[in-house]
Amino acid sequence: MAEKPTLKVLLAGPRGFCAGVDRAIKIVEEALKRYGAPVYVRHEIVHNRFVVESLEKLGAVFVEELDEIPDDGQPVVFSAHGVPKSIPAEAERRRMFFLDATCPLVSKVHREAEHHFARDRHIFLIGHAGHPEVIGTMGQLPAGAITLVEDEDQARSVAAPAGKALSFITQTTLSVDDTAEIVNILRHRFPEISAPAKEDICYATTNRQAAVKEIAPRVQMMIVVGAPNSSNSLRLVEVASRSGCEKAVMVQRGRELDLDLVNGYASVGVTAGASAPELLVEEVLARLRERFDLDIEEIVVAEEKVIFKLPAALAATPAA
The missing domain is CATH 3.40.1010.20 (4-hydroxy-3-methylbut-2-enyl diphosphate reductase, catalytic domain)
Known part of the structure; x- marks a missing residue:
């Protein structure tokens, strides 16, 4: 059996879940534990099909609008992306029990x-x-x-x-x-325009882009694990292309990666958008191992220790 060629893999750090995404998913999981299925979620809780399908298996029901939800008293969760004020107002009018998973x-x-x-x-x-x-x-x-x-x-x-x-x-x-x-x-x-007191682009977006900028000039191809409707994942592909990487591709799952695209390359970078779990990064690495011996090095540009608390309705100890 012929030896596999060696492929240098630079793994971006930070990558994957941010604190806002982690909190939003935990809100749905905790609501399911406390109140049982179904728990309704308006819009994808985060932009990742694997996450959505995993929560559906636990009993989450995803809808686009509140009028799709029956008045059965079960919890309704608003996604991490935030909602117009008209949405909680409508929920209150219908006396729904809702949980807001909007990223802080x-x-x-x-x-x-x-x-x-x-x-x-x-x-x-x-x-x-x-x-x-x-x-x-x-x-x-x-x-x-x-x-x-x-x-x-x-x-x-x-x-x-x-x-x-x-x-x-x-x-x-x-x-x-x-x-x-x-x-x-x-x-x-408009020289007199007022700016935010602190930059609005979140720490996780900034850090993931910084890691890609560090890695992209050192590899021939960048693989971004993410979803096509995920803004932060799409930006990682763009940043890689602009930062000197010959090729940048996005995949949602390891099985989607066309290994023929990697043939002839000696080095690739791997990162993941803020709504992609680490499990999907492991899938991509497993896919690469089908054809290559991997020499993996992690490039860490920032340490993230941010944790967001759950809403008070879930943080409190449930009554016995």
């Missing part, structure tokens, strides 16, 4: 938006149209209070309401570099 760092952006609005500032939101987080953030305020800015071209052309002070906020899962360029354009056009 997304909630921080919601509070910033309210802060600017209370000071009569018009808000530019840097983000991607149609993403649940953007829909949720824009839904914190009345229509017209926020203008979405998706890219540099829009930053150059967006109109400011006459006589209004201005501010900007951002989606938490954007490209750090792209966002910096958009912010520079807005600041150049």
Whole structure:
């Protein structure tokens, strides 16, 4: 039997689950333990099919809107991406028992938006149209209070309401570099614009992109474990391509990786978006071992020790 070629694998650290994703999944799991199935979840709790399907097996039922949920008294969980204010208002009107799994760092952006609005500032939101987080953030305020800015071209052309002070906020899962360029354009056009007190792009997004930037110039191919509807995973592919990597691909599961794409390469990088569990990274490594002897080195650019508490309704000890 012929010897397998050696493949150098640089494993990005940090990678995979962030504290917000971990908290959201635990909220669904704990609700199922305490209240039994079904537990309804509005929208994918996080953007990862493996996670969603794993929770479905435990008794979670995923819906897109509250009108799909019967009035049976079972818990309803709002996803980590956040929801417009109209959603909890509707849940309260129907007297639903709901649990909000919105990432605390997304909630921080919601509070910033309210802060600017209370000071009569018009808000530019840097983000991607149609993403649940953007829909949720824009839904914190009345229509017209926020203008979405998706890219540099829009930053150059967006109109400011006459006589209004201005501010900007951002989606938490954007490209750090792209966002910096958009912010520079807005600041150049509107020197008095108010900025967030602390950057809105979350620590996990920033750290995962930094790890990819460190690894990408040292490998021929970058494999990102993530989902095509995951903003932070898509940004990792883009960052790898821009940082000197010859090829960057995304896979959701190890079995999806076409090993012929790796043939001829001596080195690859492997990372995972913030909603992808480590188990899926292990799947990718197992897939690579089918054809290669792996020499794995982990490149760690930051240590993450952030932990977010569960909602009070779940953190309390249940009654005996």
